[in-house]
Amino acid sequence: MALIVKKFGGTSVGDVDRIRNVAAKIKQTYDAGNQVVVVVSARGGVTNELIARAKALNPQPNEREMDMLLTVGEQETIALTAIALHGMGVPAISRTGAQAGVVTDSEHTRSRILDISGGDIHEQLNAGKVVIVAGFQGADSSGEITTLGRGGSDLSAIAMAAVLKADLCQIYTDVEGVYTSDPRIVKSARKIPQISYEEMLELASSGSKVMQARAVEFAQNYNVVFEVRSSFNNQPGTIVKAEVPSMEDVVVSGVALDKNQAKITVGLPDKPGTAAKIFQALGEANVLVDMIVQNIGTAGSANLSFTVNKDDVQRATDVVNSAIVDLGGGQVSHTGDIAKLSIVGVGMRSHAGVAAILFEILAKHDVNIEMISTSEIKISVAIDLENADAVANAVHDGFGLDK
Amino acid sequence: MALIVKKFGGTSVGDVDRIRNVAAKIKQTYDAGNQVVVVVSARGGVTNELIARAKALNPQPNEREMDMLLTVGEQETIALTAIALHGMGVPAISRTGAQAGVVTDSEHTRSRILDISGGDIHEQLNAGKVVIVAGFQGADSSGEITTLGRGGSDLSAIAMAAVLKADLCQIYTDVEGVYTSDPRIVKSARKIPQISYEEMLELASSGSKVMQARAVEFAQNYNVVFEVRSSFNNQPGTIVKAEVPSMEDVVVSGVALDKNQAKITVGLPDKPGTAAKIFQALGEANVLVDMIVQNIGTAGSANLSFTVNKDDVQRATDVVNSAIVDLGGGQVSHTGDIAKLSIVGVGMRSHAGVAAILFEILAKHDVNIEMISTSEIKISVAIDLENADAVANAVHDGFGLDK
Numbered sequence: 001m002a003l004i005v006k007k008f009g010g011t012s013v014g015d016v017d018r019i020r021n022v023a024a025k026i027k028q029t030y031d032a033g034n035q036v037v038v039v040v041s042a043r044g045g046v047t048n049e050l051i052a053r054a055k056a057l058n059p060q061p062n063e064r065e066m067d068m069l070l071t072v073g074e075q076e077t078i079a080l081t082a083i084a085l086h087g088m089g090v091p092a093i094s095r096t097g098a099q100a101g102v103v104t105d106s107e108h109t110r111s112r113i114l115d116i117s118g119g120d121i122h123e124q125l126n127a128g129k130v131v132i133v134a135g136f137q138g139a140d141s142s143g144e145i146t147t148l149g150r151g152g153s154d155l156s157a158i159a160m161a162a163v164l165k166a167d168l169c170q171i172y173t174d175v176e177g178v179y180t181s182d183p184r185i186v187k188s189a190r191k192i193p194q195i196s197y198e199e200m201l202e203l204a205s206s207g208s209k210v211m212q213a214r215a216v217e218f219a220q221n222y223n224v225v226f227e228v229r230s231s232f233n234n235q236p237g238t239i240v241k242a243e244v245p246s247m248e249d250v251v252v253s254g255v256a257l258d259k260n261q262a263k264i265t266v267g268l269p270d271k272p273g274t275a276a277k278i279f280q281a282l283g284e285a286n287v288l289v290d291m292i293v294q295n296i297g298t299a300g301s302a303n304l305s306f307t308v309n310k311d312d313v314q315r316a317t318d319v320v321n322s323a324i325v326d327l328g329g330g331q332v333s334h335t336g337d338i339a340k341l342s343i344v345g346v347g348m349r350s351h352a353g354v355a356a357i358l359f360e361i362l363a364k365h366d367v368n369i370e371m372i373s374t375s376e377i378k379i380s381v382a383i384d385l386e387n388a389d390a391v392a393n394a395v396h397d398g399f400g401l402d403k
Numbered sequence: 404m405a406l407i408v409k410k411f412g413g414t415s416v417g418d419v420d421r422i423r424n425v426a427a428k429i430k431q432t433y434d435a436g437n438q439v440v441v442v443v444s445a446r447g448g449v450t451n452e453l454i455a456r457a458k459a460l461n462p463q464p465n466e467r468e469m470d471m472l473l474t475v476g477e478q479e480t481i482a483l484t485a486i487a488l489h490g491m492g493v494p495a496i497s498r499t500g501a502q503a504g505v506v507t508d509s510e511h512t513r514s515r516i517l518d519i520s521g522g523d524i525h526e527q528l529n530a531g532k533v534v535i536v537a538g539f540q541g542a543d544s545s546g547e548i549t550t551l552g553r554g555g556s557d558l559s560a561i562a563m564a565a566v567l568k569a570d571l572c573q574i575y576t577d578v579e580g581v582y583t584s585d586p587r588i589v590k591s592a593r594k595i596p597q598i599s600y601e602e603m604l605e606l607a608s609s610g611s612k613v614m615q616a617r618a619v620e621f622a623q624n625y626n627v628v629f630e631v632r633s634s635f636n637n638q639p640g641t642i643v644k645a646e647v648p649s650m651e652d653v654v655v656s657g658v659a660l661d662k663n664q665a666k667i668t669v670g671l672p673d674k675p676g677t678a679a680k681i682f683q684a685l686g687e688a689n690v691l692v693d694m695i696v697q698n699i700g701t702a703g704s705a706n707l708s709f710t711v712n713k714d715d716v717q718r719a720t721d722v723v724n725s726a727i728v729d730l731g732g733g734q735v736s737h738t739g740d741i742a743k744l745s746i747v748g749v750g751m752r753s754h755a756g757v758a759a760i761l762f763e764i765l766a767k768h769d770v771n772i773e774m775i776s777t778s779e780i781k782i783s784v785a786i787d788l789e790n791a792d793a794v795a796n797a798v799h800d801g802f803g804l805d806k
Contacts, residue, residue: 058490087461
């Protein structure tokens with residue numbers, strides 16, 4: 001008998017039929033003799049409807065009241081899931097975040113988990129019940145209802161698995177697992193049977209949307225083994241866990257492509273401190289900067305380029321334009337025709353020459369590398385958007401990921 | 404400065420525009436220098452949607468989970484109302500039933516209030532905030548979420564007013580107050596400026612749907628003065644309070660007509676205990692019986708007639724048919740062409756002859772009285788459904804209620 005935590009996201013519980021489908025999956029695990037704790041999100045779309053109502057009443061709704069409002073989404077789902085399980089003869093009981101003892105700080109809409117007592121979950125499990133817990137939510141020490149922010153339900157599930165010392169945590173989603181690349185772009189992309197936390201984190205930060213980095217980081221910190229799998233079929237998914245020796249044989253485990261980038265280039269006098277001033281201004285304006293390169297030109301001028309999310313490009317340009325006035329003027333240009341291609345793999349650490357192979361593949365395909373950025377287990381290049389999909393396919397297969 | 408409790412039902416908070424309208428009413432009272440506690444229901448229709456989803460998953464959903472499910476309705480409304488008030492510059496904070504210290508027993512879907520602490524409501528009021536409380540809901544002593552059942556939000560408001568020692572409790576609804584009769588039937592019906600708890604209760608049990616009897620009884624027990632008024636205009640409504648001497652001048656304060664009745668007639672041997680057996684069987688089947696009359700016939704047989712809600716007529720007929728087998732057989736017939744007309748007034752107590760006046764009016768209009776039932780402050784007659792509206796008009800005006 002194992003203790004298994006299962007998490008189902010908004011699309012998995014989007015309507016009554018899907019909730020019934022989720023209940024059937026839970027029943028299967030329960031009937032096999034396991035103890036099951038289920039973490040669910042709000043039905044897909046509900047959160048957006050609630051936000052729309054709030055904004056219609058007040059364009060800047062109070063965060064405490066937004067938490068009060070949005071937590072009804074999961075509360076509905078936990079009750080419906082329990083009701084569906086009862087209909088299938090499975091004993092089940094629902095618990096709000098507060099009832100499950102999820103204690104957070106008081107930072108409404110983006111609370112951090114301070115502690116999880118679990119409430120009476122072990123008693124309920126020992127009494128033969130499936131326990132359905134509302135994801136995304138908790139309560140602060142004075143009983144105020146809080147939410148964990150984006151990706152909060154994944155975090156709830158991973159944290160619950162850590163506290164309950166679960167044998168496995170299964171994150172059910174609308175994809176079948178983690179792929180060597182985006183199957184919509186790279187035809188030969190394959191599901192990865194297992195992947196390390198670090199690779200998963202690098203993939204998350206490189207445009208792969210399977211899970212928010214925050215939940216993966218938590219799993220890494222508490223060493224929670226989890227599986228990402230589909231809620232719409234019974235295929236095994238991808239197991240995410242700490243690095244194991246055999247993983248190192250695989251030098252590159254995935255290729256990620258982020259087509260939502262824009263590049264901004266600033267030409268300005270090459271003086272110490274100019275780059276610092278520009279990025280300080282961008283930081284104060286809350287613009288997230290991704291890759292950065294600087295080339296020093298011939299006549300004492302420098303070209304500084306960086307990438308930002310496409311949505312932020314106008315704001316970033318405005319910030320830079322006003323910052324360069326203090327720096328004695330300069331030129332600012334931007335382009336949205338940029339894609340970021342990343343290769344990720346823990347094996348890179350011990351294998352030299354991975355970058356060389358990548359550049360060789362790119363050269364063979366006449367791809368101009370506009371920017372390069374690396375981490376211990378990732379190499380990212382900014383390339384022209386136009387042929388990005390074809391290049392991703394070539395890189396993917398070039399590293400043997402199609403086999 | 405007064406402490407005023409305002410309650411808004413589901414139609415009053417049915418959508419974003421109506422919530423804005425409710426917030427404007429609250430602001431008006433707040434700006435006039437009053438402390439305001441608001442009790443709200445779920446948006447109209449939400450509860451039925453949630454019930455439909457639950458029943459689609461399980462025709463007999465667990466009551467504890469139904470409470471978990473349905474309480475999201477008011478939780479949404481309290482947050483939206485607070486957000487709307489903030490948008491108008493009014494400080495406000497929302498409270499679930501549990502947070503407002505509404506402690507109930509553990510009878511899910513029909514809990515009784517055991518205690519209300521109010522939580523920190525007085526502190527919030529003293530800090531200048533409007534407090535928005537979720538009606539209909541509470542929590543039992545172990546923190547399980549409970550609901551008060553039908554009419555629960557009215558009860559929440561009245562109970563909150565009692566505990567907080569409010570100066571006034573205003574029940575906002577979709578009618579302008581309590582009328583001398585149903586204005587859709589009786590053209591000359593007038594709004595009653597004030598009425599006693601007892602009259603209100605008799606009207607409630609006679610088909611007037613303004614409020615559930617349970618909340619009125621609670622108000623009577625705790626002597627909470629409340630006003631029933633419209634949420635769609637600014638007219639004064641009807642004040643409901645303990646009987647005051649001047650009220651006795653009004654012999655009849657209202658005429659109620661219930662067109663949702665059916666009559667069942669049983670012909671059976673006139674033996675002691677037969678009626679008891681029939682009503683025992685009906686009670687066990689949870690059929691609510693309203694009026695009862697029995698006539699003894701000539702040849703040792705008896706005709707027993709009673710009225711039930713039209714929806715229950717088939718079930719009641721089945722129950723009686725199986726009960727009379729044990730009693731040696733008999734005849735059962737039923738008709739839905741029945742209306743119950745009631746006149747209500749505390750003044751009746753000290754005025755003889757009210758029944759005589761009623762019967763005289765009915766006779767003048769050639770109305771056959773099929774059944775009669777009386778209480779201390781009410782006389783009800785079952786009459787033919789066909790002319791019931793005209794008769795209600797005649798009785799209403801006959802007792803001078805049009806003036």
